[in-house]
Amino acid sequence: MSLRARFKDDLKTAMKAGQSGKVGTIRMITAKLKDVDIAGRAKGDDEVSDDAVISMLRGMVKSRTESAALYIKGGRPELAEKEEAEIAIIREYLPADLDDATIEAAVREAIGRTDATSMKDMGKVMAALKEQFGAALDPSRASAVVRAQLSA
Numbered sequence: 001m002s003l004r005a006r007f008k009d010d011l012k013t014a015m016k017a018g019q020s021g022k023v024g025t026i027r028m029i030t031a032k033l034k035d036v037d038i039a040g041r042a043k044g045d046d047e048v049s050d051d052a053v054i055s056m057l058r059g060m061v062k063s064r065t066e067s068a069a070l071y072i073k074g075g076r077p078e079l080a081e082k083e084e085a086e087i088a089i090i091r092e093y094l095p096a097d098l099d100d101a102t103i104e105a106a107v108r109e110a111i112g113r114t115d116a117t118s119m120k121d122m123g124k125v126m127a128a129l130k131e132q133f134g135a136a137l138d139p140s141r142a143s144a145v146v147r148a149q150l151s152a
Contacts, residue, residue: 003053003093004033025089032056054094054135061090062140095136100145106132107145119150 001009007030014022036056040048064083071080098106110128114121125146129137 003050004047006093007033021085022089025086028086029057029060029090029093032060051135057090057094058138061087061094064090097138097141098133098136103142103145104149107142107149111146111149116150119147122146122150125150 007026011023011026011030014026033053033056036048036052040046040052064087068080068083068087071077071083106129107125110116110125110132111121114124114128116122116125122143126139126143129142129146130139
C-alpha cells in the first residue's frame with residue numbers, strides 16, 4: 001500500500017474514531033504533500049515518489065523537533081507536547097530507522113568503496129549510502145557518522 005493510500009485510510013479511520021489530533025496531523029501531512037506535488041509538477045512529475053514523501057515526512061519531524069525544543073526553552077510545555085504528539089503520528093509513516101551499528105558498518109563500507117580520504121569526499125560517501133539504502137537512511141544521522149569517520 002502506498003503512503004498516499006495509507007494517509008487516506010488512516011484519515012477516515014481517525015475521523016470515525018473521533019481522534020481530532022490525528023485527523024489534524026494527517027490533514028497537515030496531506031496539505032504538505034500537495035505542496036510537494038505542485039513543486040514536482042514544475043519538474044514534470046505528476047506525483048512524487050514514496051521516497052520523496054518520506055523525505056518530506058523527515059523534514060516535518062525535524063522542524064517539529066526544533067519547535068518542541070524552542071517551546072520547552074521558552075517555558076511552553078503544552079505546545080511542546082502538541083509538537084511531540086504530531087511527531088509520533090508522523091513517525092508512524094516513516095520506515096524503521098537503521099540502528100547505529102548498521103549505519104557505522106555501511107559508512108565504513110561506503111568509504112572504502114568510494115576511496116574517500118577526507119571531508120572533501122563526504123558527498124560521494126553520502127551519495128553511495130543514499131543509493132544503497134534509499135528512503136530508509138536518515139541523512140542527518142548518517143552524515144554525522146560520515147563526518148566522524150572521515151575526520152578521524
